[in-house]
Amino acid sequence: MSPKPLDYESLNENVKKVAYAVRGELYLRASELQKEGKKIIFTNVGNPHALGQKPLTFPRQVIALCQAPFLLDDPYVGILFPADAIARAKHYLSLTSGGLGAYSDSRGLPGIRKEVAEFIERRDGYPSDPELIYLTDGASKGVMQILNTVIRNEKDGILVPVPQYPLYSAAISLYGGSLVPYYLEEEANWGLDINHIRQSVAAARMKGITVRAMVIINPGNPTGQCLSEASLNELLKFCFQENLVLLADEVYQQNIYQDERPFISARKILLDMGPPMSKEVQLVSFHTVSKGYWGECGQRGGYFEMTNISAKTVDEIYKVASVSLSPNVPGQIFMGLMVNPPKPGDISYLRFVAESKAILESLKRRAHIMTDGFNSCRNVVCNFTEGAMYSFPQIRLPPKAIEAAKSVGKAPDVFYCLKLLEATGISTVPGSGFGQKEGVFHLRTTILPAEEDMPAIMTSFKKFNDEFMEQYEDYRGYSRM
Amino acid sequence: MSPKPLDYESLNENVKKVAYAVRGELYLRASELQKEGKKIIFTNVGNPHALGQKPLTFPRQVIALCQAPFLLDDPYVGILFPADAIARAKHYLSLTSGGLGAYSDSRGLPGIRKEVAEFIERRDGYPSDPELIYLTDGASKGVMQILNTVIRNEKDGILVPVPQYPLYSAAISLYGGSLVPYYLEEEANWGLDINHIRQSVAAARMKGITVRAMVIINPGNPTGQCLSEASLNELLKFCFQENLVLLADEVYQQNIYQDERPFISARKILLDMGPPMSKEVQLVSFHTVSKGYWGECGQRGGYFEMTNISAKTVDEIYKVASVSLSPNVPGQIFMGLMVNPPKPGDISYLRFVAESKAILESLKRRAHIMTDGFNSCRNVVCNFTEGAMYSFPQIRLPPKAIEAAKSVGKAPDVFYCLKLLEATGISTVPGSGFGQKEGVFHLRTTILPAEEDMPAIMTSFKKFNDEFMEQYEDYRGYSRM
Numbered sequence: 029m030s031p032k033p034l035d036y037e038s039l040n041e042n043v044k045k046v047a048y049a050v051r052g053e054l055y056l057r058a059s060e061l062q063k064e065g066k067k068i069i070f071t072n073v074g075n076p077h078a079l080g081q082k083p084l085t086f087p088r089q090v091i092a093l094c095q096a097p098f099l100l101d102d103p104y105v106g107i108l109f110p111a112d113a114i115a116r117a118k119h120y121l122s123l124t125s126g127g128l129g130a131y132s133d134s135r136g137l138p139g140i141r142k143e144v145a146e147f148i149e150r151r152d153g154y155p156s157d158p159e160l161i162y163l164t165d166g167a168s169k170g171v172m173q174i175l176n177t178v179i180r181n182e183k184d185g186i187l188v189p190v191p192q193y194p195l196y197s198a199a200i201s202l203y204g205g206s207l208v209p210y211y212l213e214e215e216a217n218w219g220l221d222i223n224h225i226r227q228s229v230a231a232a233r234m235k236g237i238t239v240r241a242m243v244i245i246n247p248g249n250p251t252g253q254c255l256s257e258a259s260l261n262e263l264l265k266f267c268f269q270e271n272l273v274l275l276a277d278e279v280y281q282q283n284i285y286q287d288e289r290p291f292i293s294a295r296k297i298l299l300d301m302g303p304p305m306s307k308e309v310q311l312v313s314f315h316t317v318s319k320g321y322w323g324e325c326g327q328r329g330g331y332f333e334m335t336n337i338s339a340k341t342v343d344e345i346y347k348v349a350s351v352s353l354s355p356n357v358p359g360q361i362f363m364g365l366m367v368n369p370p371k372p373g374d375i376s377y378l379r380f381v382a383e384s385k386a387i388l389e390s391l392k393r394r395a396h397i398m399t400d401g402f403n404s405c406r407n408v409v410c411n412f413t414e415g416a417m418y419s420f421p422q423i424r425l426p427p428k429a430i431e432a433a434k435s436v437g438k439a440p441d442v443f444y445c446l447k448l449l450e451a452t453g454i455s456t457v458p459g460s461g462f463g464q465k466e467g468v469f470h471l472r473t474t475i476l477p478a479e480e481d482m483p484a485i486m487t488s489f490k491k492f493n494d495e496f497m498e499q500y501e502d503y504r505g506y507s508r509m
Numbered sequence: 510m511s512p513k514p515l516d517y518e519s520l521n522e523n524v525k526k527v528a529y530a531v532r533g534e535l536y537l538r539a540s541e542l543q544k545e546g547k548k549i550i551f552t553n554v555g556n557p558h559a560l561g562q563k564p565l566t567f568p569r570q571v572i573a574l575c576q577a578p579f580l581l582d583d584p585y586v587g588i589l590f591p592a593d594a595i596a597r598a599k600h601y602l603s604l605t606s607g608g609l610g611a612y613s614d615s616r617g618l619p620g621i622r623k624e625v626a627e628f629i630e631r632r633d634g635y636p637s638d639p640e641l642i643y644l645t646d647g648a649s650k651g652v653m654q655i656l657n658t659v660i661r662n663e664k665d666g667i668l669v670p671v672p673q674y675p676l677y678s679a680a681i682s683l684y685g686g687s688l689v690p691y692y693l694e695e696e697a698n699w700g701l702d703i704n705h706i707r708q709s710v711a712a713a714r715m716k717g718i719t720v721r722a723m724v725i726i727n728p729g730n731p732t733g734q735c736l737s738e739a740s741l742n743e744l745l746k747f748c749f750q751e752n753l754v755l756l757a758d759e760v761y762q763q764n765i766y767q768d769e770r771p772f773i774s775a776r777k778i779l780l781d782m783g784p785p786m787s788k789e790v791q792l793v794s795f796h797t798v799s800k801g802y803w804g805e806c807g808q809r810g811g812y813f814e815m816t817n818i819s820a821k822t823v824d825e826i827y828k829v830a831s832v833s834l835s836p837n838v839p840g841q842i843f844m845g846l847m848v849n850p851p852k853p854g855d856i857s858y859l860r861f862v863a864e865s866k867a868i869l870e871s872l873k874r875r876a877h878i879m880t881d882g883f884n885s886c887r888n889v890v891c892n893f894t895e896g897a898m899y900s901f902p903q904i905r906l907p908p909k910a911i912e913a914a915k916s917v918g919k920a921p922d923v924f925y926c927l928k929l930l931e932a933t934g935i936s937t938v939p940g941s942g943f944g945q946k947e948g949v950f951h952l953r954t955t956i957l958p959a960e961e962d963m964p965a966i967m968t969s970f971k972k973f974n975d976e977f978m979e980q981y982e983d984y985r986g987y988s989r990m
Contacts, residue, residue: 033659033721033754034791036821040661040684043825051615051831073834077607085579092577095839096569104588108580124807126558131799131806134532165646165809168833176683178514180521198832202657203521240514273514310515318612325612326605326838328646340517344524350532351679352649353554356837357807358576 045201049194049461054445058455069485071473072455074249074417076323079476084322084383086113086376087365091358093117094128112375120361128357134350136163136331137357140364144331147367152296160334160342163363165355167279167316167330172199174275174312174332177345178241179205185237187228187272189220190463191420191470193249197463208232208239209463214422217411218253222262229270242272244294247280247415250462250472252395254289254414260297264309273310279330280416282320285392289414295335311335317362319417321387329359329366391417394475394482401486406497413475420459423469423493429500441469447496452488526682530675530942535926539936550966552954553936555730555898557804560957565803565864567594567857568846572839574598575609593856601842609838615831617644617812618838621845625812628848633777641815641823644844646836648760648797648811653680655756655793655813658826659722660686666718668709668753670701671944672901672951674730678944689713689720690944695903698892699734703743710751723753725775728761728896731943731953733876735770735895741778745790754791760811761897763801766873770895776816792816798843800898802868810840810847872898875956875963882967887978894956901940904950904974910981922950928977933969 031037036044055072062068070078077083089109094117099105105114121127123139135141141158148156164170172195175186179200185208188196192209200207210225212218229239244263246255267274276294284291295313299306317329334342369384370377395413402410402421410421425433425440433443441458448454448471459470477485512518517525536553543549551559558564570590575598580586586595602608604620616622622639629637645651653676659665660681666689669677673690681688691706693699710720725744727736748755757775765772776794780787798810815823850865851858876894883891883902891902906914906921914924922939929935929952940951958966 030752032752032789032791032817034793034815034818034822036819036825038661038721039658039822039825043658043829046829046832048828048831051828073612075607075612077610078612079607081607081610083578083608083610088577088579092573092580095576096573097564098566098569099573099589102589104585107585108583108589126556126560126562126807127564128807129558129562129564129803129805131554131556131559165837166833172833177520177524180519195832198829202829202832240519271511271513308513310513312515322610324610326607326609326835328835328837334515336513337515338517341515341520344517344520347529347532348524348527348679348683350529351527351676351683352647352653354807354809356646356809356840358839359837 042202042204046198047194047201047461048198049457052457052461053442054449054455054457057446058449061449061453066453068453068455069477069481070455071477072457074319074474074476075325076417076476077325079474080478081323081387081476083324084380086370086380087322087324087362089113090116090120090365091361094120094361095358097121097127110375112370116365120364124357128361130357131354132357132360134354135346136161136355136360140360143364143368144333148295148333152293152299154296154299156333160337161331162345162349163355163360164330164332165328165359166318167277167314167332168195169355170314170330170332171195171275171277172202173345173348175199175205176203177341177348178273179203182206183237185232185239187225187239187242189243189245189248191250191459192243192462193245193277194461196243206232206237208237211465212248212251212253214411217414218248218251220255220259220263222266225263225266239270239272241275242267243275243277245277246294247283247291249277249280249416250418250420250457252411252413252416252418252420254284254286254291256289257292257297260292260294261301264294264298264301264305268305268309273312276311276313278313279316279319281315282388283391283417284415285395286412286414291415295333298335308336310337312337317359317366320366321384321391322362322366324362327359327362328356329362331363390479391475394477394479395419397482397486398473398475401490405490405493408493417474417476418472419475420470420472423471425469426497426501428502429496432500441471444469444496445471448489448492451492454485454489523683523685527679528675528682528942529679530938533938533942534923535930535936535938538927539930542930542934547934549934549936550958551936552958553938555800555955555957556806557898557957558806560955561959562804562868562957564805565861567851567861568803568805568843570594571597571601571846572842575601575842576839578602578608591856593851597846601845605838609842611838612835613838613841615835616827617642617836617841621841624845624849625814629776629814633774633780635777635780637814641818642812643826643830644836644841645811645813646809646840647799648758648795648813649676650836651795651811651813652676652756652758653683654826654829656680656686657684658822658829659754660684663687664718666713666720668706668720668723670724670726670729672731672940673724673944674726674758675942677724687713687718689718692946693729693732693734695892698895699729699732701736701740701744703747706744706747720751720753722756723748724756724758726758727775728764728772730758730761730897731899731901731938733892733894733897733899733901735765735767735772737770738773738778741773741775742782745775745779745782745786749786749790754793757792757794759794760797760800762796763869764872764898765896766876767893767895772896776814779816789817791818793818798840798847801847802865802872803843803847805843808840808843809837810843812844871960872956875958875960876900878963878967879954879956882970886971886974889974898955898957899953900956901951901953904952906950907978907982909983910977913981922952925950925977926952929970929973932973935966935970
């Protein structure tokens with residue numbers, strides 16, 4: 029009998045090719061163990077609220093009022109909600125046509141897109157056009173839409189940093205394009221080497237691939253580096269020379285834990301360069317409410333901004349966005365709140381600042397605890413998390429461990445991470461899920477466990493790691509070579 | 510100079526092929542006119558809250574509390590919220606891992622999927638497995654994901670009713686498949702004729718197309734018919750014989766305005782049939798919080814349920830859902846509330862029932878006002894809206910009107926709808942956006958304008974239509990032939 033349309037054998041091959049390690053084998057095993065009653069520390073995904081981060085009060089008050097507009101007329105509303113939250117809820121409801129239950133325009137509410145444009149102008153020092161800003165259900169959906177627009181067939185290549193966030197590899201597989209990797213330099217704090225990027229492009233062209241887009245993730249995921257102004261400058265010139273659209277994943281722009289390299293947007297650098305480049309290089313920049321000190325992942329709010337993209341293409345992207353009608357409206361309002369937080373003098377200002385600062389400063393301390401913890405472990409080296417939410421230590425696995433992994437049919441880093449999970453409950457993602465150089469092994473963890481739990485987690489990690497190394501190392505072992 | 514990657518000339522051709530009339534030329538023109546200050550009655554999209562429908566109180570209270578969990582400990586919360594809303598908010602928060610700000614499992618929260626399964630069991634009389642229910646950001650996103658899973662290339666055909674909701678044609682274009690139309694029978698109240706469907710399949714096969722899936726929309730959009738048990742039976746047998754997966758768009762299952770043909774799910778009919786069919790026919794059924802008497806479009810909540818789909822395929826669908834992390838969590842909770850509304854004896858029960866009933870009964874009255882209104886117009890005939898939210902009158906355009914349309918380069922129905930918009934502010938969608946038989950013209954309006962406005966809208970429509978007919982008809986005109 030022939031297979032049925034939704035039998036595995038007859039599915040779209042691109043669907044089958046998709047791999048998404050962040051919720052892959054390790055996550056599934058961790059979920060099983062949790063069901064069996066084991067305490068799991070989920071550090072596989074940047075999901076701050078799941079690890080105990082409390083939501084910021086003011087935005088949640090505003091959204092609650094927007095969801096329950098009948099409270100705005102209630103004489104007792106002031107008992108539970110401050111006046112500035114009430115005013116802001118009225119403001120956002122006035123931007124909708126029918127409240128949170130009505131579809132918005134498929135690009136998002138015009139009033140919120142205007143607030144986003146004003147935020148971008150304050151940030152970059154250049155005006156931004158709300159008509160070129162589209163709101164999305166989280167940044168991932170925006171990235172997927174743009175990749176679907178760019179990729180025509182398997183000969184279209186997308187330059188992606190390796191290690192990369194697997195959204196990119198997954199979406200490129202799904203839309204049937206080719207991923208063209210460029211390696212980040214671990215020894216240079218995960219920086220870019222433009223010569224290596226040139227070589228990657230040349231190698232792809234030898235295979236008949238038309239490289240059409242370049243992805244950067246700044247600050248880096250999983251690698252945590254912040255790109256310097258000089259690097260951004262260099263890669264924008266490269267995009268200009270090579271006729272590439274730059275996709276700038278800047279979702280961690282609020283997550284910066286050092287002062288030497290503050291966040292600078294690719295857009296600002298591009299516009300600083302002046303013509304011809306500032307008028308020519310196509311750029312799409314992505315942002316979200318899921319990261320920063322907000323961490324409102326479950327709300328699914330995001331946007332992308334298009335620079336130097338023709339009106340005709342902008343209309344095509346609008347048309348495709350229309351097919352699923354509109355991004356969720358509460359998520360759009362979260363985006364408005366994120367780009368337009370309470371101001372000095374507002375009733376909620378001091379509380380908002382105190383809550384935000386507490387989260388950011390704790391993240392910074394956690395970044396240090398984690399890097400230092402990893403670097404204290406046998407055969408583990410780790411760059412400092414300059415930004416974003418992840419630590420990506422290199423694990424120098426002894427040959428015997430690599431052999432042991434092979435004997436059970438696992439990649440060596442998967443083997444290590446599974447053992448770590450079983451021994452400690454720490455749920456990480458093996459480096460192979462992000463890509464790494466041949467014979468080099470990593471894992472990714474978030475820096476998100478509660479600060480007070482962090483020392484115990486690192487102690488537990490160290491104990492596991494050092495025993496693992498003890499078990500698999502011998503006198504001919506890797507680290508003594 | 511060669512085009513840039515995001516220039517129109519170099520975009521993915523499938524993106525360009527997408528057409529989505531519901532937010533197409535008519536909608537864009539209506540938006541322009543609105544900006545110029547004209548009062549527009551947006552009946553182009555089923556968006557009840559945008560036309561003044563108030564949200565149901567209880568679910569909004571629950572969601573507001575879930576968004577502001579700090580209120581649950583406030584001694585004054587009882588002043589603004591009833592005890593059952595407070596209890597329900599605590600219940601839903603207990604199903605999350607970190608509240609509304611945390612990503613859920615990519616399939617949705619297990620606790621809500623269980624509530625959906627229980628709803629389906631109550632509705633159909635057969636148990637439902639939560640592991641085969643995936644929550645989505647509205648039904649459209651689910652439909653798109655399933656079509657992306659089924660369609661491998663342009664030789665894969667999807668049977669779609671014509672007139673159809675253009676989500677289907679748009680998504681089939683985007684994923685590079687072929688739409689195989691089957692015409693609904695306007696004279697038979699938009700019913701199915703299985704012989705015509707057989708002919709459509711045969712014709713597609715002659716062109717080398719493998720027909721893999723069949724879409725039904727029940728109750729119908731834009732056509733408003735409810736499928737009979739006999740029709741559903743017949744088409745499920747057809748799917749069995751022809752090895753088609755049935756995609757059952759049942760988003761209007763709560764919107765029924767007559768008693769002869771109550772809603773019956775495709776799943777119930779399938780399971781009633783017994784083996785082998787009940788064990789063999791692959792079925793995916795879609796539902797949403799956007800329709801019914803809820804109309805919570807902006808929240809983007811939906812689900813699909815899979816029947817007779819192998820575990821391996823279910824896992825592939827899970828994997829792809831994981832790439833965009835999770836559907837929005839507030840929308841998931843709306844789905845929980847929709848399938849599990851207040852029960853007799855609950856504090857909020859009577860109010861909830863009164864609000865729901867008022868909306869549904871008003872929709873039923875509006876369905877009658879609109880059908881009767883259209884049928885009172887010169888050269889307009891219209892089937893009764895048995896279910897869903899739309900009226901789809903046939904407009905018998907005189908030859909002179911068709912010529913006039915051609916002379917300005919418009920399809921005749923687009924010409925008529927644009928004139929209607931300019932004259933009255935009523936924003937409809939031309940029938941050509943949904944598909945119609947050659948030489949026959951329609952428009953779609955929702956039945957959603959406020960009931961008190963309805964008589965004036967229909968008077969305004971009649972005045973426009975009858976003058977239009979007067980202008981373009983002469984003694985050799987169509988209706989006198």
